[in-house]
Structures are given as structure tokens and as C-alpha cells.
Amino acid sequence: MSDAWDADDFEPEVPVKTTDQWEGEDEDDVKGYKIVYNTTCVNTTTITTLTAVKMPLSNAERQRRYREKQKAKKPVAYLKKEAQRKRDAYIPSHLLTPDALKKRREELCKKSKRHYKKVKRVQNETIEVAGPSTSSTLIVKLPITNVKKGKQVRKTYRRSLRTAYKKNSELSDKNIELERKNKRLQKRIERLNKKKPSMMLTSTDAEERDISSMDSEAGISVNEMTPRSKTRTEVNSLKLDRKRAAQVRKKLLLSNTVLHSIQSSVKQKKKKGIKSIWSGLISKYRCSSALSRSLGINRKKVSALSKARKGKPMSEQVKHKVIEFLEREDNSTTLPGKKDTKTTNKETKQKHVLSDYVMNLYEKFKLENPTIHISRTVFYKLRPPHIILADFANRKTCLCSKHQNLALKIKGLKMEA
Template sequence: MPMTKAEKQKAYRDRKKQQEGESYLEKERQRTKAYYVPIAERSKTDQEKRRKKVRKLVQKHRERNRQSTIEPSTSQPSQQVESTSQEQEQVVSSSTDNPISTPLVVRLPCQNPKNRTRKRISRQVAKCNREIERLKGENINTQRKYKTVSKRYERLVKRTTQNKSSENVGQDKETGNDTHGNDGPSSSKSGTEKLTPRKRTYKELRDEGLSPSKIPKIVKNKLVLANLLTDEIEDVYNKSDQQAKAIVTSIVSSSKLKEYKLTKTLSQSTGIRRSRLVKKRKKDWAKVRKRTRNRIKRESLRKDILTFLERDDNSREMPGKNDKTKTEDGHVQKRILNDNMAFLHLKYKTETSSNVSFSRFCTMRPKNIGLTRYLSRNKCLCQKHQNMALALKSMKKAGASVPLNPDEFIRKLRTTPANTFLSSLVDEEVVFSQWKKVDMPDGRKKTVIVDQTLKKEDFNSIMNKQICEFSQHVQRVKAQYAAISTLKENLPPGHILVQMDFAENFACSSADEVQSAYWNGTAVTLHPVVVYFKENSDTLKHKNFVYVSDDLGHNFGAVYAFIKDIVNEMKAAVNDIKMVHYWTDSPSSQYRNKSAFYVVSDHKNLLGIQAIWNYFETGHGKGPCDGIGGTSKRTADLAIRQGKIVVQKCFRLL
């Protein structure tokens, strides 16, 4: 039977041992040591494998030792057993006088020789550990003293070098050599002040034991130029942003730095990390230019989307003083979108012919513009929109598959008739909720949500009428927002656009009040106004006004007083005003009444210019005035909390 590879190797090792003897064993030991890797340098998997192997070897070794202590007692020669058996036959039992018939071999437990000195070894190990700890403490103290002495030595060398440098500079001045490159007399410099490139060059030469006056001028100029360039690179690098730093690093880095071993030198001279210099060796200026162009395109796209979302037909500004969002430029008034992002994205692509994706469009929405939330706790919403939202909610509960968004429902009516949605109702009776005015016991009227249960046929007839009215309402709202947007873009010379609305009354207060002051608080009227105009250019400008009054009536008398002041202010700001366009909400108590119609008809005689008054749909007069009112109240409230003012009357806000 042929030999296996293992048997051949074993036979080869045996022959080598017989031929070479100890020299072969020494070579094998050296070879094994050369391949040995400390366990700390191995991976966790290899460490676990080695420990497992060592445990098995130790177990085998202990088992071998245990067998070696047992075998001598069990493998005695038979003759010795026979001789001992004859002697043991005479052994008498302790309980009887009869001799023991069978020989009894008793082996006493023998302590392992390796464990006999364990206690003494432990004491020696503890003593050595204590000595090691003591030496470690002495080593730390010695290192601390060494650092202290080294710092003293460095300061002494630096001071000596500065003294020598100042003496050499003085000597060069006396001999007529301006080593500093200055026309005037030399000035003493402190050790902490940064040296000029020429001074640093001469200092480096003297530190190496060379005299600058004996160095050729062309060599000195090259050294000065090198120091000058490194200073300029360091200055530009430290003052740049991350992208500019990447460009600077790409310019100065090169594979030649590694070839001539100058990477560390350049890093120390310019302050650029070595890792950056290594990564930026490959220059791809096309990618850099492409990234720059892409960044410019993204910023332009972001501005266009922001302008689109801030339009009054796409979002409305919140009027509350707490409706704010903190940004990098301070607090900004919140805006709420009038529609969902999907429709606004489609609308933006239609108007601008842009290929921006929906995800990018949503990403570029600023955080001060919130998403649409219907039936949320909000004030001054359109009653028709809210009634339609409540009706859609009732239809949804009755089994119809309709969206809860009124504007989305109107868009679906373009392809699906309203009767299709109404015919899908499952319940025979529908619980219907609407905002309505009801008569109160004291004779006043109050707007509340009224719930009523209608049959399916009655509900369908009411909904058909309401859907028709709501569709016309939505079309008028869109037409009005488009009209004011077009007017702002194409405002003729000599025309001004005045957009105004009453804000929520401001409650006068102070930072520290007595208990009874809460029940005696006063309020003032705030009337924000935004005036748009063009002055000697095609750029649209605007001015903001906030009128404060103790009159809480919110009637047209106060509005007329505000209008007179606005016209006088704008006559001083804009030359040759011919026409004023008023855009307001349409409450009959404030703007849409006979007094307003009279002022508009006789505006030329009263104020000297023609006027056109435009009314928004009811509940859709939100605009920049609401944001100005909220900002004004928030600013006044902040001043009150800081204790700067105490507002008890309207004149304290002026």
C-alpha cells in the first residue's frame, strides 16, 4: 500500500533529524517563530480560533499528565505483584483476626507538583505588580518633568534666535541691505506676530547656519516667492467655504508632491490637511464647472418655486402673532397652501414648462409654507369651502367614494358628473352638517354648525345646487387672484395698488399686571396696508403701513381716514399718481357699502386721483396684510415681555 503525503512528510522529518540533529530542530524553531503573529494583531475570529486551539492543547496536556501518574501503578510487573501479594496475605483485618484473602492495593492522592508552589508564586506576582505600578508612576512624573524642561528649552532657543535675528537685521540696515524689503526704518516685532515672507525666508536661512547676504539673489528670490505663495494659499483657504476649499486643494495638489516627498511640507505651510492633498490629486475641472453650474441652476429653481408658492392664489399668509417660523434670517410669518402639492406641481410645470420632478418640487418647499389641512382648527376660513368640506365628509360616511378636499372634488367633476358620486350613496338617510346663521334668544344672530338628517333624495337635490354654486365660487376666486397678479406684473406708470384688511384687535397689556387688570384690559384696532408701485423703473416696489386706532368699530369711517393718509403719503413718495387700485375683502360693514361706493365715485374730487375698488370673494381676502398684522402684534408683544414698553392705549404703539 503506498504511503500517504503525511507519512512521507513524517519520514522526511525523521531523516532530517537523524542527519542534521539539533541544527535541523533549531531551523524549524526559527521558521515557526517567523510565521508567528501575536494574538493582539489578529482579528477577533482568528483570536477566538487560537484560544480554542490552545484550550484543546492544554486539555490534552493535562490528560496526558494524568495518565502518566496512573500508569505506573497499573502496569507493574506480574512478579512484583506476586511478591507483594505474599506479603499482604499476612495483613490482618482491623475488625477480625482472620487474614485478608484478596490483596488490596490502595493509592494515596498525590498532589500535582506544579500546584505545590502556587501560593508562593502568587505572592511573587503580586510583589512584581506592585513594583510595576510604582515604576509607572515614576515614569509619568519623569515624563512630566521632561516636557516642562523641553518647553523651557524651546522658549530659550526661540528667544535667542529672535535676538540674533534682530541684531543681524540691524547690521544689514547699517550696511544698506534692506533684508526686509521695506523702505522705512525697521520696526521691532513681537515673537507672536506673523513674519513677512522675506523675513521668514531670512530667518529660516539663519536657523540653518547660512548668512542671507552670502546667498545668491536668484535663490533668495525663489525662496521668498515660495513663502509668499504658501501664505497666499493659506489665507485664501482659511477664508473660503467648503466648495472653494475643495477647488484650492485641487489646484495645489499633485502626484509630484508624493514623488518629491513634499506633501507634509505643503500641508504644514498652507494648513491644508494631508488627507485632502492626497484625495484631490486627480483634477477634473469639467466636473467642478458642472457642479458650479448645477448649483446655480438649483438656486434659480429654488427662487422660482418660492415665488410661485408665495403667490396669493397658491398660498395665504396666516394672521396670528404666533403663526411664525424661525429661519436663518429671523422669524417669518407662516403661509398655508391653498391646494395639495401634486396639483401645485402640475400647475407649476404648466406655467413654466419646467421638467422639475415632484420630489424635487416638494423638497424645495420652504418650511414656513405649510401643507393644506382642511377642517383643522383655523379662523377666518371661507364658509363655502368649509360647507363643501363638511358635505363631502358626510358623503364619505354615507358610502360615496369622494375626496375630502373641495378643490380636488371640483377637478374630478371635469371628467365625472356630480350625479355619479351622488348615486353611489349607500345609506338612505344622510347626516348633513353646515355652517349657518341662527337666531339667538337675545335677538342676535350667530354662525354655528347645524346638523340635520336628510333623506337621500333631498340630500341629492341640495348637493346639486351647492356644487353648482361652489364651482362658480371657485372660478371667481381663481379669476380674481389671476387679475391681481397680472396687475402687479403690469402695473402702469402713475398707478398704485393698495391692498388692505383689518387685523385682529391687539390686547393692551404689560409685563407685570395686578389681578384686576385682566378684567379691565383694553384693545386697539390694527389696520395693515400694503402699497405696490413702480418708480422710475420696471421693478415693483412696496411700502407697508400699520394704522392703529382706539376706535373698535371697524367701519368705513375709519377706513376713509386711513385712505386719506395713504394717498398723501404715496403722493410724496411717487410722482404724478393718476390712479389707485383698492383690493379688499368684501364685508358689508367695512368696505362694501354705500359709503365706500360714494367715495369711489367722487374719489377725484375728494383726494385728487381716480380710483377703482376691487373685492375678493368672501373668505378669500387673505394676503400680505395678514402677515404684516401678525408680525406687528408679535413685535409689540415681544417688547412688552422684555419690559421695554407698557401698552395701555393706542398711542403707545405708534
């Protein structure tokens, strides 16, 4: 058997035609060739033959050649039609999906980069002179300097300025966040430095941490434990001798019992008991924070309790008696005018003018109703809107509204004359 021959050593039986050999014919008939290698074995000898097979064009190649032909025949109409086709097929950005929008922006970015490179290349080109020729004129190609770039420069400037402002705002936000974090850490270090000298058994944080850890191991919460069991747990955690443990146990039992009683009063919301907690020795020895952690109440709750002070509600019978007393004929006068009305809560009532001052009417009401205990302030508040004070009566007389006004007008006319 002979060695395998190279395919390049053979020439095909049918020569491969190039595109140049098809000049003068229709471009649609121009098709390429493909070389096919046929290997046969005759009497232990390998013979390789090459034949050129004519291959058809693909659909994409046919369409591309058709577009090139149309572009060459009618360039202006083709470009106009192509631009209209792209405008019709355009989809606005807000209707695209995030992936499609990202892909479009990447393509636009690449296209603009290619355009900038092309413009830069044209600007940086040196003067090109055509070769010497006797029949043709001398052609000089100068670099393009007058490029319309004002609008593009302004757009680039605005884009870079917007990016700089955005980056500046992000950095300022980060700076503020870092400053806040730095202050928080500094405050934490200050608290730790203050606690270092008193890191003994009197430290409430350490005690509570140890007790909570032991209770969590035992599966019992601190609130569910009785004062005696809580005292036993705390004394066992200290690991003292028998004599010292007995002394500490008595003091702890007393404090835990007092705390338990205070917690029960807080749960029942006894206002006097809660207010008295923060007065006296608690504030003097600065134990309010430790007490608030153990009881679960703070100064805001105490202040809210003091503000939520309400008296007994006034009965409807007393309100009705006060209104009837003020509407009586000997205490008020009904105005006769059609417009002398007052509408409250969609209920229209005729106006009344008090015949005396409210202070005197209050004393009169107390004499007539000695069994009803009512203060002067409440009596003033119970006066309905349609009952007007006694000062209005001086301005609602015939002399004031008619005759006196006319007299003043005549006096003014005399002065002008």
C-alpha cells in the first residue's frame, strides 16, 4: 500500500470557476463549486480523484444579492424604503423587556463607538495623492476638518456631567453612612470604657446575661420564675461558700420579692404605684435604666399614664338641665328674625340672647339645683352654640341698628356741607 497523497497535488477534472469568469451573465446564475474527494482502492493501490460539484446558494445569500442589486438600480428609493421599514418596525423602550432593552443599548453603544472611530480615522488621515497619470487630473484628498460636532459635544458633555453628579451624590450618601457608623462605634467604645472599672458582680448587664443563659439552658424564662427560684439560681451561679451564700441569699431574695411585687402592680396598671417607682431613691442612685430593663417599662410609659388623666363623664341629665335653664324666658330672649338661626349637626335652632352674664346665671343655677355639683368651667362649656352671650344684646337694639345709624349719617352730611 502506497502512502496517502495530498489533495493539493491533484487538480480537479472540472475547473473551479470564480465570480470573475461569470462576467456578462446574470448574477443570480453565478454559483460556487465544492470539491469532492473520491478515494478508491485498486489492487492495493489507493487512488484519490477530485471532482468539482456545483453547489446552490442559500436563501440568505440570494436575499443579500437581491438587496445589492436593488440598491445599485435605485439607491435613493431603496434607502427611503429601508428607512421607512425600520421606522415601522421600531418598538419604544418602555414596551421592551429588560433583556431586549439591554441588548438594544449595547448595540447602540457599539454602533456609536464604530462611528466615532471612523470619524477620528478620517480626521487623522494624511493627504493622499493619486498616482501620476497623463490622462487624468491630479486628485488631492485633504483631511475633513469641518465636522458637525457641536450637538454631539453638548450631548456628551451633558451625559458626563449627569454621570458625575450621580457619582457625587452616591459618594456623599456613602460618606454620611460611614460618618454615622463611625459615631455609633465611638459611642459604643465610650460605653465599654465606662463599664470597665465596674465589671464586678454589681454589673446588671453581666448578671442578666448570666441569668438569661442559665434560664435558657433550663428551659425556664425569667418572668415565669418565682423570687425564691430566681434567688437560688443567682446564688448557685456565684459559687460562694456556705456562710457567704446565706448572706447573699437573704439580700437577693428581698430584692427579687420587691421586683416581683412591682411587676404585678405594673401588670395591673396601678397608676400611683408606677409613678412612685421613679421618684425618690431610684432616680437618686441612677437605677432607673436597670429597673426599666427588669420591669419592662420606661419613662415614656410613665409620662403617658400621667397624661391620660380623665375625670368622670358628665351625665346627660345634667347637660339637659343646664340647657333648659339657659333657654328659659327669664334667663334668655329669643330673637324673632327669620335669619336669626344656628345650625349644628344638621339641626336648626332659633338664637337666644342671655339676659344676664354667665357668671350670675351660674350662681342662680346653683341656688335652684343644690344637689347638682358642677363647676363654673363645665357650666360655661355646656352652653350650646345657639345661645349667645349677654354682650350681644347691647348691639341688637332698635336705637343701635336703625335710628343711631341714621343720626350718624345726617351728622356726617352736615359736616360736609
